[in-house]
Amino acid sequence: MAIDRIFKDEASEEKGERARMASFVGAMAIADLVKTTLGPKGMDKILQSTGRGREVTVTNDGATILKSLHIDNPAAKVLLDISKVQDDEVGDGTTSVVVLAGELLREAEKLVASKIHPMTIISGFRMAAECARNTLLEKVVDNKADSEKFRSDLLNIAMTTLSSKILSQDKEHFAKLAVDAVMRLNGSTNLESIQIIKKPGGSLKDSFLDEGFILDKKIGIGQPKRIENAKILVANTAMDTDKVKIYGARVRVDSMARVAQIETAEKEKMREKVQKIIGHGINCFVNRQLIYNFPEELFADAGILAIEHADFDGIERLALVTGGEIASTFDNPESVKLGHCDLIEEIMIGEDKLIHFSGVAMGQACTIVLRGASHHVLDEAERSLHDALCVLSQTVNDSRVLLGGGWPEMVMAREVDALAKKTPGKKSLAIEAFSRALLAIPTIIADNAGLDSAELISQLRAEHQNKGCTAGIDVISGSVGDMAERGICEAFKVKQAILLSSTEAAEMILRVDEIITCAPRRREDRMEIFHLFCNPVLRHWIGNGVVVVGGRMLTFKSSNEKPIDFRRAKICSFPIAKVKVLDNNSLSSRASWPLSEGEKEISVRGEKNVWRCHHRNNGV
């Protein structure tokens, strides 16, 4: 007797033909989705969020599109992953890698239909990929020795990358900007020290590169607005009061005067702390947490520039570029490493005042200030610039360069084709298929530009029969053109990564012959809060700032100490899957005010307020 069920409820299984079919279809659907964004005339997509606020993103970046998709198909997820890896590794080519993998699978599907075993296809693909990679290696140009030529290579690469993005109109400006920024890094691929600040207003052309560091914060009242030869202490410490964090600790006194004494003692403690900080011999103090009025005044009296509430990213970067360390205790001034810079001053960008640190210890550091009409433009510009910066920093290390515009694909396709003719056996069919998949990339670029791809590709192929040909698709004039002349370049590293990871992904998907879907895990803890908000009886409680979760009572307070009226807060419209109760450890680093014992934080993404709640262990 056959076993009826091996799997749990809701788990399912797909086998053989059907499993493969599902993989192919899923992967190709994803590839087709991003296909149209490829190339200089690729189109953009609107990403409309289903969450609260229905936020809209306009983008051309493959990785961004794929990252935000709802995907249920396992094969599609593989493609998504390779695009993510591509983004992390080399930063650009996130669309190409998915498209190539999709095309390989499209070809593989046909081969499988003509009864060729997937393993044969895979070994054919492997040979083809190896051959293609060797071809690229033969064709690369390395201009590392000649710094002038190398710089123009970098500029060309940046321009090629940017030409498919929103920055294409001002690509020369931005290419120069990106190259300058990357050259400052001296070969490091750590993009941390390049800070990108987005300020709405002005046009993209007004964007500029600034040496030094810009912090989007305000200087405290009554403090110097300009400091030369600054010694900076970067800290993450509570500057309201140091709280005793023992639950239930309290002081019993018998007179008002005593209370006043305690208050003075608390003030005194803060004064001491400030004195200790000043004792470091600094003239600039940057804190991640709030600085209350009292210490702020003390700093002002001492002529020290104090910056409060610099976000986490901000102070880490500031510590990095000024060569300081983030301090949280101040008892040993000699062991704390201070940051240095030549000048701190307030500058105005658009309507906002920002703080500018120039002449910082880490010479590599620089800030790119992006200006643009709206947030959509700025966000997309940042993504584009990030791509360019990634590619450039990779190229500085691995200076091998290839031509662009479909040229590498054509060269590879020709060699792979030649290999197919030499190879006996069924494998040759797979190798041939690989070459067809390679050709798909220039075809798509031409199609996206509204050109006659069939005509152009056949012309191009004919041209490429001559050795040493540099022809590619010139999208601007809509014809076959000389890529070397037009300065269209791509980094070898990007191309290689595209080739290898898409082949691998295709191989992985091809190997699949069974898909098992596991039963989804239940997420009770998260949903519970949501149900509470929907429950009319409990809403009364919620209105009074009391919530019951798992038998514990939670009271809510907002960051300004006022109880939240959830009825007004439209709680039901929150994307509830995003509400989560964080544990106490992750809290202290995230909340800008310290939490006392037994308090928990509930963060609601997209809301500025972070709420904390206090739970009492009595069941209701």
Place this chain on the structure above:
Amino acid sequence: MAAIATPQHRSSKTESYVDNKRKEDIRHANIVAARAVANAVRTSLGPKGMDKMISTSSDEVIITNDGATILNKMQVLQPAAKMLVELSKSQDSAAGDGTTTVVVIAGALLEQCLLLLSHGIHPTVVSDSLHKAAVKAVDVLTAMAVPVELSDRDSLVKSASTSLNSKVVSQYSTLLAPLAVDAVLSVVDAAKPDMVDLRDVKIVKKLGGTVDDTELVKGLVFDKKVSHAAGGPTRMENAKIAVIQFQISPPKTDIEQSIVVSDYSQMDRILKEERSYILGMIKKIKATGCNVLLIQKSILRDAVTDLSLHYLAKAKILVIKDVERDEIEFITKTLNCLPIANIEHFRAEKLGYADLVEEVSLGDGKIVKIKGIKEMGKTTTVLVRGSNQLVLDEAERSLHDALCVVRCLVAKRFLIAGGGAPEIELSRQLGAWAKVLHGMEGYCVRAFAEALEVIPYTLAENAGLNPIAIVTELRNRHAQGEINAGINVRKGQITNILEENVVQPLLVSTSAITLATECVRMILKIDDIVTVR
């Protein structure tokens, strides 16, 4: 949809077949949605534009003529329509005025683009050509502009009143325009002559009176009452003002504390101690000669108690309480003093000085004015009055626009004619330029030129004139070289608009054109809407 389905004439040399139906549907849907938004605000353009009444979800009613406000309150969902809302916001932050113009131009451009797309021109070609045309347009506008000096107060007032003329409060433009100019000019920093921080101009709204009573105050105005507890002073000459950030109330510690009282006599003692504690603080304050206290609002405990107010009144100290923390910077900058966060630091050198602090009754409420501040910082306060909340709000918005206009002039000191003159001139010059260009570009630039005529067309239409007659007449005049001929809405005819004193800053026009083009290009490049998490 029918226009879209027509067979396409491909641009390539040879035939090809691509099925793009879905993409074109999306593009079409985007353009239609964006145009719907543009049409919604179209009628509020110009001096004879109409206002919109908006009833918000919280039953609040707003009457306004300001494009940015209308769009902001319209809850649009379609992504492309949202982009137009963003567009008007950008214009608001870039120039502050012309928020309707920018949306109307974008709408007109989109309409032309739809036509171009239906001819089978590739969207990126259209997009690139639009960019080129916009760059050229800015050049043309710059060439038309007249330089202006900040000392030339008349010109500044003229441009501010042009902006105000299209608002509800237009009849007060003679009052508000010079006011806006003075307000901005008084905060221009000599060190950075082309930067104006509008946060240095504080607008205080107070219901009552009419817009006529709006005034510029050299000093500070608080929309608050002086504390009247125990008959404290409400008027103080030769004021010595302290801004304090600590509380004059019984002590409270951060650590939990409880006072244990064991018998009745101790209770008395505690009360006495409380009194002497507060008295001690107030004596220290009085000792510095301070006679006006501005107390920051406190969230942790009472900033002042009845008891402390009583003592302060006895000490003849005028008290204004509940000052917001955000305002402290503005106040200290104006008063040229330092905030004091602890009683120990209460020293005379941290005080600000003013000739007079007094409470004034206005309508049904009271405000506090601080006048004759010694070594006053570069800030200004405008007290806006209005007979009802709606007028008051709209007056504030209009004043904000006027301030922005003057700020634009400070940043970029060029003026340009209003009344549709620059647009029609642009249209003419770009039209001529289009004839020189080759291929698709020429075609697209011509479409751009035609789209710009929407401004004079709408101006005329909103003024109840015959738009076609007016626009053709305008074209005619411009062709004869009268580059400043524009629509004189009051007379209902075409005159030299510069002579009519209808001028606007160059920055408003150029940013409207560049921003609108940028937005349209973005919409054109979209071929899919993907729903994501």
